[in-house]
Amino acid sequence: MEGNYDESKVTMAAIIAWAIWSNRNEVCNGGRVVHGSGRWTTRYLKEYYAANEQLAIVPTAQITNWIPPPTNRYKINVDGVVFKSQKIAGVGVMVRDCCGQVIAALSKKINVPLGPLETEAKAVEVGVQFARDIGIQDCIIEGDSLTIYTALYGNTSPPSTVAVVVSSIKVLCGAIRGVEFSHTQRQCNRPAHLLAK
Template structure:
């Protein structure tokens, strides 16, 4: 079971809770505390296709992109299953990049609650949730956070981008041009400009 993190600016505690469970009401993206990296993930499906896309973007406390990924998966998955694949791909990218302390954030409340042990996962994703909980043991710290779709646009764009490519693309310390505008919007929203 992973800690559930609620990120709301009204919370005066600058450090994430170690095991607190709080209700999610956040809509916008917020940068992680200085000691953590935030891994935002999302999945995308298409009609009449036998593949799906997943996207992940990892950012530091200043909102800078340190890694990003778009991957096409050749399988006819439903929306919940592709979201699970996106969470899994984000964890794998963070592990492969060598990050030890992360916040895994996506817009599927069902998955966030299942990963944190707050509810039982649907049977279609049960084994993937167990696998992600095991994969999380490769990290020193993993918090799981829910954000509404409005706060997850860069990951959503990368997931949609994956539908038009073969296999996968990874960007390291480079910002994919397809998400630049969404990243600027996140910065404007967070800074109040």
């Protein structure tokens, strides 16, 4: 049905119908009849809206700043970008120490038309390889793809499109003394993203 309608009246009608149906079922199962369903539904809706307004204004704590690694470790942020029109991908890698100082950075073009998930996986692979190449032995590889992160930790099976790359990353990690993986919000991974672009 097209046209203007009052959403609050439609909501009220649906709640009243639900209340009548619910009470009818209760009576059929030996319960008692509830009179005044209109007043009850009005009170129910007011409580519902009040609860949802309170939930909407509760601030959610999100980490919006990059967090440095512990002393004597390095954090390697990685990210990937897809350039659909050019049918290529780019990866960025930023290596920083416990003081947040940039130790090394890498920007690399991949001349293959990869999808977003495949590009994120390649970014991690390039980051681990880069860590090996510059001699880092204790590091945290951090990216913003939760799918890749959970696959590397073994919490989930990797999607088939990245399973080979995830296996390759695990093999590369065998040559580094201490490697951890970390998931971060996209805004905390901005320097690696800019390198990838």
